[in-house]
Amino acid sequence: EDDNIESHFHVYIKRPPDLQRGLDLYVRGGLTLPGESKFQDRRALGALIAEEEPICAFLGDAENAAHTLWTSHTEKLTKNWRGSQTTVTLIKKAVVQLYDLLAEVTEEKSEDALLNFFWFDQPDSGRNRRRNNPRPPGPVPALTPPPSLFSINKVQSGFTLTGTDALSEKDLPCELKVEVTYDTSRGNPYSRYSTLDFRAGKGGNVEISTKSAVSVISTKGNSWQFSIKELPFRMTIKGFDANRDLRIRTSPS
Incomplete structure (x- = not known):
């Protein structure tokens, strides 16, 4: 079975004419990592935005303890992913390398500088003309998802949460965040959550029962x-509308 997954991130570059000092931002799922800033004397604005869950999980495992930068040698990366070092390096350098490439094109005004990245076939005019054959981009290292530590099973008006075989005593004690929302036909269901749907905590309409040493923080x-x-x-966890589908996500912290 192929356990590779695909994901992506976005890179943005802009060079305002009056900018005196560069600024580049690196964002994973709403968290900004100031230690990744590299532009300095590059007079431009840049941003790397990672929003999809697979790439966010990968970059989360690559963060240092202070959540200020990504490193390719964390314990979580080694444990959960294969070939992670090359991928982390590629992501860390993406904004700077794109800026340097575009800056070189601007300075040299070379019509062929981006030929290996963007091209189209010229119509055949009947003349013999030399056509440049672009080199295809190199393969992007595949990301291997980590094994799931928790298992979710639906029950009437709720669900149960247990550990899988991947969760062992050496992982304890651990903290777990559970987010729940009703599924929607459009958009991000988690951003569409409303307290009118249900509410956790005191005064809420959701009940929690636990076995073994599990406590609510x-x-x-x-x-x-x-x-x-x-x-x-x-x-x-029970007390949800049995006529609506639930979306549930967990994240160790």
């Missing part, structure tokens, strides 16, 4: 923060 809106200290564990 905090609750807010549609999310819970749990502390897990023993295996096996099991928690059940």
Whole structure:
């Protein structure tokens, strides 16, 4: 079975004429990493935005403890991903390399400078003309998703959460964030959550029952923060509308 996954990120470049000092931002799922800033004397604005869950999970494992920059030698990367070092380096340098490429094109005004990146076939005019054959871009290293640590099973008006075989005693104690929302036909269902749907915590309409050493650290809106200290564990969260589909995501913290 092919366990490779595809994901992407966005890179933006702009060079205002009156800018005196460069500024580049690196964002993973709403979190800005100031330690990745590299532009300095490059008088331009740049941004790298990662929003998809697979690339955010990968970059999250690459962050240092202070969440200020990405490094290719973290313990989580080694444990959860194959061939991660090349991919992290590619992502870290993406904004700078694109700017340097565009700056070189501007300075040299070469019509063929971007031929290996953007091209189109010339119509055949009947004349013999030399056609440049662009080199195809190199392969992008495949990302291998980490094994899931938690298993979710739906029950009447809710769901149960347990650990998988990938979760072991050496991972404990650990904290787990659980976010729940009702599915929507359009847009991001998590951003469309409303307290009118349901509410966690005191005064809410959702009930939690746990077995083993599981405790609730905090609750807010549609999310819970749990502390897990023993295996096996099991928690059940109920009280949702049985006629609506749930979307559930978990993230160790």
